[in-house]
Structure formats: structure tokens, C-alpha cells
Amino acid sequence: MKLKMIKKINIGIAGFGTVGQGFFNQINKFHKDVNVLQIAVKNLTKKRKINFKKIKLTSKANELAENPEIHVVVECIGGSKDPAYALVKNALNNKKHVITANKALLAIHGNELIKVAEANNVTINYEAAIAGGVPIVKAVRENLRHNNIVKIYGILNGTCNYILTKMEQEGKNFASALKDAQKLGYAELDPAFDIKGVDAAHKITLLSSLAFNVPIKFSSTYIEGIDKIELDDFSFAKEFGYKIKLLGIAEKKGSFYEQRVHPCLVKEDSEIAKVENELNAVVVIDEMVGKSVFIGPGAGAKPTGAAITADLIDLMRNNISLPLGGSIMETVKLKNLNILDSSFAYYLKIIVKDEVGVMRKITNILARNKISIDQQKQVHSSKKGYASIVIITHNIKEKIAIKAIKEINNMKRINNKVKFIRIEG
């Protein structure tokens, strides 16, 4: 069979950092049928070790969108604003396919850009934007979405997972674990995007749209980072059989759906609990296959470059998917479920003065709010004269949990505000 492979394809690469260079090196080495015509760099005068031969360098990314010789623009600039936004929009308007690793851009401007793409009969491929080398976009977009997906969730930020692993396994504090991650090159440009959960939120927003066929709506995603997790949370969690992971979760509940990112207690024998360090993992639950699990490196020059390469080869062999699998004009309307109306079991950590009657007061508050206790434990706090109380609750609506927590916080003998972590699964 003759594969309808485009014999020679001309591409432009915008952005020449870790991702852009990683991709360029692979193409240069292994894919002689791909012709890199132009590369847009931030700084034209910077000395580089690469021999660009006939490749034209430019500092104006938008030139790639305007270059009539270029078939495909590979956007590795990052960020939801210009120059990435203008480049992608112009390229699509000029009927060029776009490949991007830019989850922020798609999470914020995805609906608009996909409409432009569809109107111009071109597509946007973004395997590299979610879970790096793990082929999860292809798996959902071309395969699992036909099975009525009810939930998709996972570890979507390698930096956070690395930090949580180091805290848990080596007892490092948050700041020192973050520094390690940055040294290893896992962290996003702005570390707040990682540790505050924004990067994972970009990704779960996209996965949610892929899975449920809903418009991309980043503003609906509830976001909470890992910056308030303390070392003793890991040991308390362990005593109850849990680990702590930052998860991105999208879930259908009847005619509602929810998108959220927050630290979770997960059962230590679950697949997701065992995904360590910088690894990413995505779990898909659908009505046909049941549960599928995908695990692999979520970042780095080689995995991300490989994901872009695979996207490019799909275009070359004419496997053109709609960006969301189905048309953006035919998405379904599901109502967004506010996290306050969602129900969870909670891990509550309360540091109290070690005095008679404190526990009774707390249990009174919980009982009054109809929150029942599944397990609990009290130990001496590291602060003399104080005790740490950890409670695992049964399922309760978030708004009620928040109300009860406020009441506990208002107690006189509470040292710090109550720490709570939702329990998943």
C-alpha cells in the first residue's frame, strides 16, 4: 500500500528553548524528509552551537505565519499571549497546520483558535502540551472518546510530582525540593504556574474538552496548588494508607461536569499513588473499556520533541484530526458543577492547645454539621503544649465542610487554621 505521505514538508519552528531545540535535533537527525525552512528565535545575536546551514533565522515569529513556503508552523514559544497567540492565529488564517506544546494558549484561547482552524480546513495538534511524551491526546482524541468517557484525571505537572515525591521520600521541605526541580529543568518559566496548579489546570481543561466534547473553559477550573502541603501531612496520610498527589480531575456527573486541580489524598495502592518524581500519569474511565492508565515522562526536551514529531508525522501521512476530535461547532452543553456543590471525604489537620474539652468541641461542630468521622488520630504537636488532631471524614458536600472548618477556625484554642486536603477515590 502506498501511504499517502507528503514527500517533503516545509516547516517553521517558533521558539528555540528546551522544546524547540529538542524537536529540531530529532528532526535533523532522523527525519530527512522534513525541511526546516525558518526558525524564530528571541535573540538573533546569541551564539549557538548548532549549524543552521540554509535555515533562515528571524526574530519576528509572525514571519513564519506569513511565509508562503511553510506548510506547518511548530509553536514552541509558550505563554497565552503574543507572540505565540498572534503567530498561531495568523498561521491558521493562512491555512497552515499548527503544532504546539502550548497548553496555556489553548486553555485560554483554544475555542477561538480551533474555530479559526476549522474554518480554514487546518488543524492544531498538541500532543506535547499534555503529559509530554505520553500519547494521551491521540489516545483520547482518536480512540477513547468514542467510549463515553465519564472521568479523566491524572498527575499532569512533573514539577509538583517531583516536589511531593522528594518531600515524602526524603523529608525535604517544600522550598528545597522546588529548587531541586528547577535545577533539573522540570519547572515552568514561572514556578508559580507549577506549584499553584495553573499548569495542571491548563492541561485538565483541555483533557476535559477532549473527553466530554465540551467547549474549552479554563475559567471553570477550580485551582489549588501544593504550596501549603507540610511535611507532617505525608506521615499522617501514610498512617491512614494514603499518599499526597496533585491531581487534575475532570468528571461528568449527570448533566453537570467539573474541572478541578488540587492536592489529593489517594490510596497508596492505587496506580496513581505509585507514579513518582517527574513522571506524569493519566487515567481515563469510560463506559466501554473501563479504566485505562497511561504513565510516562511529562516534560523534557526529548519526550516533548518526540510528541511534536509524532504530531508532524500524523500530518504528513494525512491523519488530520479535528482539534478536539469532534467539531468545536458541535460541542455539548454541560453545566459546570461548582466545587462547593461537590462532595468529598476530607483529611483535616487541626493544631490545638492540649487542654480538656478541645476534642469535644471539634466533634460537636462536626456533628452539628452532620459530618461523620471515619478515622482520627491525635498526637503531640512539635509545638510544646499543643496537639495535632487529624480527622478523616466521610463524604460531605464541600460547602458544608467549609462552613464547619470556619467554625473550628473560630475556636479559641486553635493554633493554626485547619488544613484540609480532599480525598480522591
Added chain:
Amino acid sequence: MKLKMIKKINIGIAGFGTVGQGFFNQINKFHKDVNVLQIAVKNLTKKRKINFKKIKLTSKANELAENPEIHVVVECIGGSKDPAYALVKNALNNKKHVITANKALLAIHGNELIKVAEANNVTINYEAAIAGGVPIVKAVRENLRHNNIVKIYGILNGTCNYILTKMEQEGKNFASALKDAQKLGYAELDPAFDIKGVDAAHKITLLSSLAFNVPIKFSSTYIEGIDKIELDDFSFAKEFGYKIKLLGIAEKKGSFYEQRVHPCLVKEDSEIAKVENELNAVVVIDEMVGKSVFIGPGAGAKPTGAAITADLIDLMRNNISLPLGGSIMETVKLKNLNILDSSFAYYLKIIVKDEVGVMRKITNILARNKISIDQQKQVHSSKKGYASIVIITHNIKEKIAIKAIKEINNMKRINNKVKFIRIEG
């Protein structure tokens, strides 16, 4: 963008057992754009609860290949012989795409059938043939194969994994665990195909060709089943930090490659060790992404049906892949590495008369063959007057291990033949 989706496609389904019916139900319920024209069944007179409406039933599978109205033949008969073989070959010769769940057919006749497919400009899709609902064929064929895969391995037979899990966790013996698996519908028609490792060997043979771009060569696959695993092997393995899994493994070693299926001791904290019951898992190691792990249900009407549906949708939206990703005419020639020339660490279980000097004799044999001991343990055997010795060796070439084992077997005070299990990873 208008997706080049074939508006209305006519298909024929051959074989109406678990897989055929599972697929039919999904198509019937969710994919009104797919027109089932004809179904080939074994027994035309059998009473069925399904309303076939205008669908023509036939007992002659080959009619589907001859029917000019049918675009795609879905082969769910199974087995490497006729009628499956003739049907698939004729359908391809009549320029119909074929979708099949039949790993035996492809493992035995794959090269020939793929040549016929390529010559007729049609393809063979077989996502359902390997690891059921896990989209591993797509992931390797369209994505990871570009990354220079060096190893692909996994748990490829749900029945065996179910049996091993029940033996380990519930202390069931082999026969009773097999019965459970059969009751649950996991087992192949011929249970020997499962427990002797043949089914997993079919699958790893195909994955090997997909991953390494080599011709399909089932006869090169070394095969050993799980029928000699005993209950105490699980507890001994556990003491050294291992679990026992039946793995299919394909690995590139320089200009050689190997394909093998056998029980393995795997580290209990490895991803693969945690894959339990009827679940399947595939691990891919390549030079770009590193390690990717895919886990999901490997069998059952719904997952298998969903895999066939995804294959069909790929054809409808014109994502036509070459059966092996690259052309069968351009496969590479790698030499097959005989398992005797491969090296492993071994688990050896030796039951000996509990007498002075036995252990010295065994260690003498090992030392003479330059096999060094990593760990070892001796306990009273359940048979009075005997001891069980378990030895974990360092890496040694298989042919030397086999020679040493023969020498131990020839010792006078050995009760049973030495049991050995290779250690993986």
C-alpha cells in the same frame, strides 16, 4: 474543518461470539452511520435474542469477502486457520479493509496477509488483538515507533495474570484459579493457549514487529507457560522482594533481537508488578520518551468491541495506517537471539534431602559454572526430612544456567527437578 469522514460505511461481521456480539452491540447503539450488511455465524438455526432487522445472516464467512457492497470486513472468528484465514485473505484481495481481533492469525500468517493488503491498497487494523481496550497498537504504530524503541514488554494474557494473582493473594492452587478464570470468561477457547503462553506469544510477536520494524516471526518466539508455578514460589519470591508475572518481552540487543514469553520474577515496586487480576499492561522503552506504561483491560466484550470500533472510525475518517506502521517490504533484518545466548538472573528452587554436605555440593556446582549467588534461603520442606533451598543468582548466560541445573538435577539427594524462574529488570 470538514473531516473526511466516510458518511455511510457498510461492514460485514464474521463470528458472533463474545467479541463479535460486543462490537455489534456498540455499533448498533452508538454508531448509526455504520451499516452492518451481513453477519457470518457458525450456526444459522441457533435462536438469538437480537433483532437483526435487515441484516443478512450467513453460515459461509467467505460470502462477506465476496459481497461487493461491503467496504470493511470485521473478523471475529479467531484461530489461525480457515475460515478466518481464507476470509481475511479473500477480503483483502477484494480490496476490503480488514479489522480483526485475531492475534493467532496475524502471528502465523501476518507477513503474507500484510503483503496482500499492501498490494491491494487496503490495510489490516488489529487494536483488539493485543491488550484489548488498551490503545497500544495505535500508540506504537502511529507514535512511539518513530522514537527508536529498544524494548517492549508486558502482561499480555489476562487469564494468566488472573490465575497468578489469585494464587498469590488467595493461596488458591493453579487448577482452581484456572476454573475461576474460565467462569469469568477470560480464558481463550483452548485454555492451553493461555496457560502455556501461546496467546501471549502471538501478541508479543506482533508487538515486536510493530516496534522494531522486523518481519513477523512467531517461530522465533521462545514460549514457556505458567503451569509449573507452585504456591510456595510466590512466598519465596516475596521474601526477596519479587512478584511472579507472565511477561511477553521483545528486546533489541545491538543487531540482534529477542522475543520471549515466560514467567518472570519482577521487583514488587515495579509498575508491572502492580498490574493485577485480568488487567493487561504494556511497557515501551524508546530513545526519546524513555519509558511509557499502558494499563487496562485486555479482554471482554466491551473493551474488545471498543477497540474494533476505534479501528473502524480510523478507517472512516481516512486515517489509514500501514499494518506495521512501515511497509512490510521495507522491514529490517535483525538476527534472532536464541534464549540460550541471553543472560538472566535466576530464581532457583531446589528440594533436597536434609543432610550434611548437600548445600556444599550445590554451591560447588554453581561455582564451577561461575554462577554467583546474590541471595539464598533454606527452609524445611513440607515433605519431612527434606529442605527447600532458594537461590537468587547474579546474571549468567542461559546455556550455562541450564548446564548447572542439569548437574544439580543429577545429584543423588535432589527430590524434584530444580525449578527456575528468570528474573526480569
